[in-house]
Amino acid sequence: MLFALELSLAVLSLGVALWLRPWRMLRGPLLTPALAAVALLPWLWLLPQKMPQGLQVQLSGACLLVLMLGWPLAVLVLALVALAVGLLGQAGPVAALSQGVWIGLVPATLALGIGAVLRRWLPPNPFVYTLGRGFLGTAAAMFLAGVVREVGYRLAGGVALEQALVARWLMAWGDAFLTGMFTAIFVAFVPGWLATWSDERYLKPPQN
Numbered sequence: 760m761l762f763a764l765e766l767s768l769a770v771l772s773l774g775v776a777l778w779l780r781p782w783r784m785l786r787g788p789l790l791t792p793a794l795a796a797v798a799l800l801p802w803l804w805l806l807p808q809k810m811p812q813g814l815q816v817q818l819s820g821a822c823l824l825v826l827m828l829g830w831p832l833a834v835l836v837l838a839l840v841a842l843a844v845g846l847l848g849q850a851g852p853v854a855a856l857s858q859g860v861w862i863g864l865v866p867a868t869l870a871l872g873i874g875a876v877l878r879r880w881l882p883p884n885p886f887v888y889t890l891g892r893g894f895l896g897t898a899a900a901m902f903l904a905g906v907v908r909e910v911g912y913r914l915a916g917g918v919a920l921e922q923a924l925v926a927r928w929l930m931a932w933g934d935a936f937l938t939g940m941f942t943a944i945f946v947a948f949v950p951g952w953l954a955t956w957s958d959e960r961y962l963k964p965p966q967n
Contacts, residue, residue: 781831788951801843837863869900893942898935
């Protein structure tokens with residue numbers, strides 16, 4: 760049942776992303792961060808397989824990808840990353856699909872929704888972007904994705920829910936610090952690598 764849900768989410772997300780034709784964005788400055796993500800993220804996702812049993816720290820990078828590439832292109836990159844993990848790792852394709860859904864597609868989609876809420880209800884301020892979307896938004900997206908996953912696995916006979924949620928809470932902040940740090944760096948030095956950033960929106964002087 761859980762595998763069917765994960766497969767459905769993956770197919771639906773990939774179908775919507777392909778329908779939006781995000782590869783058109785690769786003609787600009789986003790080609791470099793997209794290729795870098797495809798090259799580097801698989802090794803970050805493979806890290807839990809190389810750590811001692813019981814000490815599986817997992818970082819995602821999905822929320823940062825949404826800020827850099829936009830949701831549709833981020834979904835395509837995450838699909839390639841999950842495919843690479845399935846081919847290079849030892850856990851098998853089913854585990855790679857689960858990893859791709861719960862630390863990739865679901866937090867990326869939640870980050871998109873959180874970003875839309877912040878754009879709607881908060882002023883267009885650089886600190887709102889870096890702290891709201893880059894830091895706190897990432898923590899919320901990663902934790903909520905972890906909650907949904909652990910509830911599903913608990914219903915399927917997984918580990919104690921309380922212990923799992925504490926671990927998800929702590930790991931969410933690791934991703935939040937990573938995303939917040941890189942977001943601030945890119946805003947300052949290479950804003951062209953952030954598809955969701957706009958100088959006109961966030962640096963425009965306030966109207967009197």
